[in-house]
Amino acid sequence: MDNKTAGIQQACKAVRCIQALRSLPTSKDATPSYPPISSIPRTSPERLAQASPDNDPSSPSNAQTYLYLAYGSNLAAETFLGVRGIRPLSKVNVSAPAFDLTFDLPGIPYREPCFANVTPRKHLPDPPKPPQRPPQFPPPPTPSDVSNEKTGLVFPSLPPRAPTWPKGLIGVVYEVTPEDYATIIRTEGGGAGYLDVQTPVVALPAPIAVPEKPPIPELPRPFLAHTLYQPRLPDAPPDDETNTNDGPDGPDKPPKKKWWFKFVAPVRRPEPDYAQASARYLKLITDGAAEHALPDDYQAYLHRLQAYTITQHRQEVGKWLFTLLWLPLFFLVMNFSRVFADKDGRVPRWLGITMVVMMNLMWISYDAVFVKLFGDGERTVEDDDDDNDRSGRVTAGSRGSRWLQLEGGMLDEKNRLLSDW
Template sequence: MSPHASPDAGPSAASAALDKAEVSRRHPRRGSYPPVSSVPFTSPQRLAQAAEDATSGPGEEASATVLYLAYGSNLSAETFLGARGIRPLSQVNVSVPTLRLTFDLPGVPYLEPCFANVGFMKLPEVPKLPDPTTPPVLPPLDPSQPGYKWDGRLMGVVYEVTPEDWRTIMRTEGAGSSYKEIVVPCIPIKPRITVPEKPPFPDLPRPFLARTLCASYMPDSGDDDPRKRRWWYRLVTGRQRPNPGYAQASARYLKLLQDGAGEHELPESYQQYLASLQPYTMTQGRQTIGQIVFLGAWAPLLIFVFTMTNFLADETGRLPRWLAGAVSGMFNLMWMSYDAIFKPVFGDGERTESGDEEKVLLLANGTD
């Protein structure tokens, strides 16, 4: 209960106070957290030390800080500095040649169908040989240069954070029940230099290693482990969907990515890509009814699980393996109920239904 509520306030007053606190947490008041521009650039010395950090085990960094690559909602100051209360020591914009942005981590149907994830870049099966009679025209390889064309690689921000803030990040990102920690090479991107607000940047950025979070999918074939072919093993091992990448993220979630990319001045071509992404939009009344019924059935359990992860996560911010499996199993059961009951009755809760493009445009423009 809010400390400003009277002792004899009724249940409705307590509920309103809790709702207000939840809204404040999810959408913190602007000005209640520092702007991203107040976070200094990461020093070249710290980036050079990242290779030594990466050889250590999780939670055993050689340095006193952690370099964390953010690419989803944590790009946004509203989420990272506001709702999660992280206070990074420094930051640097980066490109990640080995990764691409995906939206294949299942969320909650009809509300947040999916969240951002990363996948590894695929090499072309047949390399295209250059024409020896035509001189090559090399496009700008530096994303900070004018005329750079986005090549599909991931762009993001590497924050330098304390071990305590890293544990908070792990807890708020599922505590190991969805995302897993990986180490990837990153290339610093030169910022838009404005004098005297921003310091000079090295002329030749060198790759360095940073930690990030990735939700991997279990391969359908080619694995000799017989356990991985059993339904119960798939049920408790990560959030699984039969068609990864089918779902669309919500407009709210995409706005966090778009706002964060703008706040950090990521390359214009990457910002244009984020702006081109189409959100999931409900266009039929039965989908709204489905959302109400679905959340009424599953929201209490989701709230309970997310609350328990904050208490049961260990000193590294991760859940015990059995509990992480239970959380994954709950999400998979939730989606099984959606596939079997809710989608046939109430309509698509992960992607805007085909043929509704005109309705989507009208809804986006605020007309009926």
């Protein structure tokens, strides 16, 4: 009897141990090691006033912190606070009217085709004017329109257009210490990929709430914030064929015309708006925008961005081959940048050139071999028809032939209708 009782007790202990193990938090449910975004206070007006563009840049500033404008994956706490280990002192949502958000910074084909970047706005829109006349409603449908709807005629629709955002860049300005700002520079390529620039920004009002003591509304004043930006270099001007005194390459020849310039210049894709960011990268941006309660219409725009998706088996094969070939070297160089970076987070010049040359060679191998054998690694391929070329993209000839067939059918229909008269 005692043996049975002891066995039952052992079984109960085993059940309790299993239940305790099941109750332990998994890696997905584990509490993150970084504080939530909601714990970061709003930047004080006094600190923003210290960064006013009206201040004399030659005068010594009392500010001992940096104001850093984040617009990409650094919006997400998972990246900025978790991966990079930054601890912001304060933050404020801002609008940067001088820039637009783009995704033209080349990354790794098939895995991370591009990353977020900013580009200067070429034309700032005029402020909206009040309407002079009441709005006009569209005219009612004509009988012919109704008859067309009843007959079920389907007319060709225009191809889907990429979502646009005409209101400038929306982001978050973090107030960080000099040590944390050096960490940002170091983890963003050590100055080899981005340039540190200052841009005027305007603080956005806090989310709608009912404060205990409503402040007196004031006009927002712009202030300067640091941000990271990679300019898109223009093409080198072609050589003048009529000039016969050019001679061989020499020290007086412009660097852009030398054969080695394309290896040391930043990677430049032919179509800056062609590549699509990965779903993982876009999720970090949308999650960060929700965490900071950025404007709803801007969040809706971010959710409309289409992510790069592999739709062909050969693209999946190319992804793993490209990863095995280049990703170890990529991580090795990135680790070197963290080791050799100085106290400001910037890498030596030789290491910066090495990183740029590696990125150029990586994309040269993609253009010369991978895109021809394994398909498009920058943009989602909607179908896998025989009309598509080996790279997975729809060629201009196939698009033109389809349109000519459609247009030819429409012309035949018009001729038959005219013959009835």
